[in-house]
Amino acid sequence: MTSQGDDYQTGLLSGVEDSTSHDDEVRQGGLGLGLLILRVGLAVIVGAHGLQHLFGAFGGPGITGFAHVLETFGYHKQTTLLSWITGIVELGGSALLLVGLFTPLAAAGILGVAANVVFAKFRGGFFEGDGRGWEFELLIGIVALALIFTGAGRISLERNTPWRRRPLPLGIVSLLLAAAASVVVIVLAR
Template identity: 35%
Template sequence: MTATLTADTRETTASGVAGADIGLLVARVGFGGLLAVHGSQKLFGWFNGYGLDATAHAFQGMGYDPGKFFATLAGLSELTGGLLLALGLLTPLGAAIALGTMINAINATRGNGFAMWELPAVYALASVAFAFTGPGRLALDHGRPWQRQGVVWGAAAVAVGVVAALVTLAVK
C-alpha cells in the first residue's frame, strides 16, 4: 500500500481515505459528541448538567412556554442531532436539527452579550459546514443509498433548520 500525493496535496491511502476524511471524522465526532453531551445535560443532568426540571424553569424564564416542552425539545434535538453527526448517519438531517436548535439558542442569548451566543453560533456554523460537505468516507452514511451531500442537500438542510427554528420561535 502506497500513498499518492496529488497536486492539491491531499494524501489518499489505498482504501481511498483522504486526509479530509480523517479531518471530517475528528470534527464530526468531536462536534457531534459535544452537542450530544449538551443535550444529555438538559435531559438527564448527566455531565454536571442541570437536568430537565431546572432547564425547563430556565426555558420558561426565556419565554419558551411551556418550559418543560421546549426544554425537552431542545435536549432531544441536541442529543439526536449530535449523535447523527458524530456517527455520520443521515448527515443532512442531523445538521438541520442542530442548526434549528442553535438558531433558537442564539436568539435566546443574543441580548446577553457576545460571550453568551458565541458557542451556539460556532455550533450553527459547524452544522452548516457538515450539511454541505457531508460526513466523509469514515461514516455510516458512506456508500449507502441514502447518502446525500453537496450544494443541493446542504441548502435543503439549511432551509429545513431555519424553517424549524422560525416555527419554534413563532410558537414559543
C-alpha cells in the same frame, strides 16, 4: 515548422494532465479524517448538552430545570415540551453525527437549536461573561452548517448514499428545515 498550438503543448504546461480520481483521493485523503474529527467533536459537545438537558447528567438541570432556564431566556409557552424536543434533537443528532448517518439532517437539527440559543441570548452580548453570551452557540451553529453541506465524509456509515455523492440538494433542504424549525419554535414558544 511548428504551429503556435504545438508550442503551447511544449511550454510550461507540457506533461500536466487533468488529475485522475486516484490522484484526487490521495490529495484529499485528509478530508475524510478532518470531517470525522469535526463530526465527533460536535457530537461529543452537543451530546453532552443533550444528556444534561434530558437526564441532568454532568451537573445539568434535567428537563424541569432546563424548562426554567428556557423561561429566563424568554420562552414562556410549552417549555417542558421544548426542553424534551431540544434534548432529543441534541442527543439524537449527536448520535447520528457520531456514526455519520443522515449527517445533513442531524446537523440541521443542531443548527436549529444553536440558532434559537443565539436568538435568545443575542441581547446579552457576544462574549460569554455571565452565561448570556452567544459566541459558543454561534460556533456550534457554524460547524453544523458546514456539515450540512459537506456531509459526513468518507469515514462514515453514509459513504455510499446518494446524498454523499451529491450533497448540495439535501444540504439546501436541510438548511431550509433548520430555518423553518427555528422560526416555528420562536413564534410558538416565545
